[in-house]
Amino acid sequence: MAIEIKAPQFPESVADGTIAAWLKQPGEACTRDELLAEVETDKVTLEILAPADGVIVEIIKGEDDTVLSEELIARFEAGAAAAPAVEEAPEAVPAAAAAGDVKVSPAARKMIEENNLDAATITATGKGGLITKEDVMAAVKAPAAAPAAKPAPAPAKVAVDVASGDRVEKRVPMTRMRARIAERLLEASQGTAMLTTFNEVDMGPVMELRNKYKDLFEKKNNGTRLGFMSFFVKAATEALKRFPAVNASIDGKDIVYHGYQDVGIAVSTEKGLVVPVLRDTDYMGLADIESGIRDFGLRARDGKLGIEEMTGGTFTITNGGVFGSLMSTPIINPPQAAILGMHKIQERAMVVDGQVVVRPMMYLALSYDHRLIDGKDSVQFLVAIKELLEDPARILLEL
Known part of the structure; x- marks a missing residue:
């Protein structure tokens, strides 16, 4: 039985893809669900599996060819034997x-x-x-x-x-994902009135709470570890509820205010930075957030994230601190209006109640689109996150 092999159905945000590799050639025997080809898009690499036992009869789109959504790329013969x-x-x-x-x-x-x-x-x-x-x-x-x-x-x-004195150079083509990342960065810097405001947060209270309950938390939640990111996601979610403009986006001449909080978490992979999205973080507990972030990290490393998991999002958090960054100006992830940058926790001398003490401090950066968010709102939004993290009980009590 002849079967048409087509490219995956791409979402509206993905125009086309490229055939990265054919792992089976015409005449080679295939078993059902065996990997036939990989299609690289702007965001993820998608797999095309064999629909049944049989062989590929003809490859219509070769490697490095551009394909559209559900475009015919090969013909497959189910039940056929491999060529001699x-x-x-x-x-x-x-x-x-x-x-x-x-x-x-x-x-x-x-x-x-x-x-x-x-x-x-x-x-x-x-x-x-x-x-x-x-x-x-x-x-x-x-x-x-x-x-x-x-x-x-x-x-x-x-x-x-x-x-x-030979100086060696190597020239390699830019991948679709890296090219798209470059395009989006330029779009963000040239298409928005981007500005960054900074503050610093004393991470001592969160660190003390984490050290006190991390073993109990891990035991109760089936091995899920308590990290810092869940506190930032919950603090950002509460601040987004207080300042709707930061959770909004611009669509043409309209402002779209989102009545939900979908927070994107920037994850670094070998192919580039991807931003999978935690949906409805207002209804997620710390364990749900930590589990979701860990799952994103593992699947991003293995290239198993789906396009639908990286579309949407009303706000983004990126953590350059894991690489040692002390301060940076993150770039907005359009069409979102703002992005929060976390950084390295470093002990510094601080004045507390008239006394100089050593505290674990972190610089926070909020880059925002000044067309939509006023300076006062951006500063107050960042101060709200600072206050919630320095008194984490307020996160749980929603104060």
Whole structure:
């Protein structure tokens, strides 16, 4: 039975995608739900699975081709047997490698580029001679595990390069996700009247509360750890309720005030920054928030986040402190009106009740669209978050 293989249905916010890789070729046997291809969009990489046992008859859209939502990309024959030529595929792999035509998964390709490896020298263990991420990791570790067969030429080459003063450059195409991130950053900086206001918060009360209850919290919530991010999400949610303009967005000449709080959490991945969204944070407890953020982080690392999880959002929080940032000016995530930047907790000398004491302090930054949010509202919004964090009982009591 002939089946049409189509690109996934993209949401309205995604115009098109690119075929990142075909993991099966015409004539190769496929089992139901086996990975056939990967489609890279502006936000995520989507997988295309085999609809049944059979073979791909024809590939219509090749690698690096642009595809639209639900566009025909291949034809599949359900129940068909693999072509006889497939039997010789294992022997053909070395020849293909020698010719430079090596099948590499997207994750493996990125690791090969980062480690300056030659794909033809990597042993492929994937189906149909595909080089997987694990194959590349094994190749990276191989020199440390066993000496190279010819160690002498490598030092000689390095010596020649240094003596001749050669300066090596590497040019690689920008991924769709990185290109889209660049476009959105430019849109935010050029299309909004962005301004940033700063404040600082004493993290002592939150740290004391966390240290006192973290073991009990983890035990009660099936291993979910109590972190700092949940306190910031709850404090931001309460502040958004008090200052609706910060939770609003501009649509043409209209201001859209959202009667709910969907908070995006910026997550760093190998391919770039993504912002999955926690929905209705006003109704979430600390454990729900921590569990949701941890789930986002794990799936973002594995490339398993869906497009629907990264669309929408009325406010964003980004934490540069995990990388050691002491202060920064985060860029708004359009069409949102504001973004909160967290930073590194650092002990500093502070004056408290006339006495100089050492306190764990964090700088907070709120970047906002001045077309929608006045300076007074932005400052008061940030002060509200500061007050809630310095007296965390107010978060629970909604005071």
